[in-house]
Amino acid sequence: MEEEIIEIERYSEKEKYAVFDKEFMPHIDSMYNFAFRLTNDEDDANDLVQDTYLKAFRFINSFERGTNAKAWLFRILKNSFINDYRKKSKEPSKVDYQDVETTYNSVEDAEMDATTDLRTETVQDMIGDEVANALNSLPVDFRTVIILCDIEGFTYEEMAKILDIPIGTVRSRLHRARNLLKEKLKSYASSMGYKTDEMAEQD
Amino acid sequence: MQMIQAVLDGSASAAEVEHFKLHMDDCLPCIEGYKLEKSIKDALQVKMEKKCCPQSTVVDIRAKIGFGLVLLGFVVAEVKLYHLLFSC
Numbered sequence: 001m002e003e004e005i006i007e008i009e010r011y012s013e014k015e016k017y018a019v020f021d022k023e024f025m026p027h028i029d030s031m032y033n034f035a036f037r038l039t040n041d042e043d044d045a046n047d048l049v050q051d052t053y054l055k056a057f058r059f060i061n062s063f064e065r066g067t068n069a070k071a072w073l074f075r076i077l078k079n080s081f082i083n084d085y086r087k088k089s090k091e092p093s094k095v096d097y098q099d100v101e102t103t104y105n106s107v108e109d110a111e112m113d114a115t116t117d118l119r120t121e122t123v124q125d126m127i128g129d130e131v132a133n134a135l136n137s138l139p140v141d142f143r144t145v146i147i148l149c150d151i152e153g154f155t156y157e158e159m160a161k162i163l164d165i166p167i168g169t170v171r172s173r174l175h176r177a178r179n180l181l182k183e184k185l186k187s188y189a190s191s192m193g194y195k196t197d198e199m200a201e202q203d
Numbered sequence: 204m205q206m207i208q209a210v211l212d213g214s215a216s217a218a219e220v221e222h223f224k225l226h227m228d229d230c231l232p233c234i235e236g237y238k239l240e241k242s243i244k245d246a247l248q249v250k251m252e253k254k255c256c257p258q259s260t261v262v263d264i265r266a267k268i269g270f271g272l273v274l275l276g277f278v279v280a281e282v283k284l285y286h287l288l289f290s291c
């Protein structure tokens with residue numbers, strides 16, 4: 001955020017509150033859901049959302065009315081999560097993203113084959129909690145792109161802005177995230193006794 | 204597969220959509236792939252619970268950025284105005 005501070009006073013005091021109310025507050029449930037999916041904790045999600053909205057108000061002059069408020073807010077929340085929350089997180093320290101990306105780059109071919117036998121019917125039979133568990137088990141950077149794309153419906157272009165990465169990287173990260181999610185869904189499905197291809201072949 | 208996903212996500216280029224339509228007519232693996240990707244996307248969108256922000260957090264945020272103070276400001280201004288109009 002800091003690098004985006006614009007010195008001009010775009011809004012009067014009264015306008016600031018109007019913009020905050022009309023453009024920012026309508027997204028608070030989506031923001032909370034995003035925060036909850038990132039942190040897996042209601043208290044942390046509350047802190048993160050509060051933090052983000054206070055920052056948004058502080059930097060409101062760098063928001064241009066009529067532009068994409070939701071993407072702007074999501075970007076602040078994502079940055080707050082990385083800069084503030086992850087440092088003091090109780091979770092065991094996460095693998096650096098670069099490591100994760102390199103690892104999955106090198107195993108991508110093997111990964112492709114391993115994931116193709118998840119069945120559509122299996123996914124359709126699963127309940128929400130099972131899908132949520134599989135999603136939660138992904139490294140946070142992979143989880144993030146899936147949340148932004150599939151749950152919040154952002155376009156690749158919007159995601160590129162929120163995450164500060166090129167669109168090509170959005171595409172490939174999403175692709176890797178989905179491969180990993182398929183693997184998780186598949187192993188989850190077989191552990192829960194859903195029918196998988198190997199079982200089907202034995203019939 | 205990345206192209207199938209881009210089409211499904213509504214972020215594919217016009218050329219990719221065109222290519223995909225032509226190709227999908229006779230490629231079983233792609234048809235199956237599309238169905239699977241769509242089922243996962245649907246599961247994430249529809250089946251997972253959407254958490255809502257607690258009202259207490261909304262109230263806290265408003266209090267912290269001073270929505271209360273603004274109201275107080277109006278009251279003070281009105282009192283002053285009242286004094287101005289009626290005290291002399």
Ligand SMILES: [Zn+2]
Nearest residue numbers: 226230232233
């Ligand atoms: Zn094909």
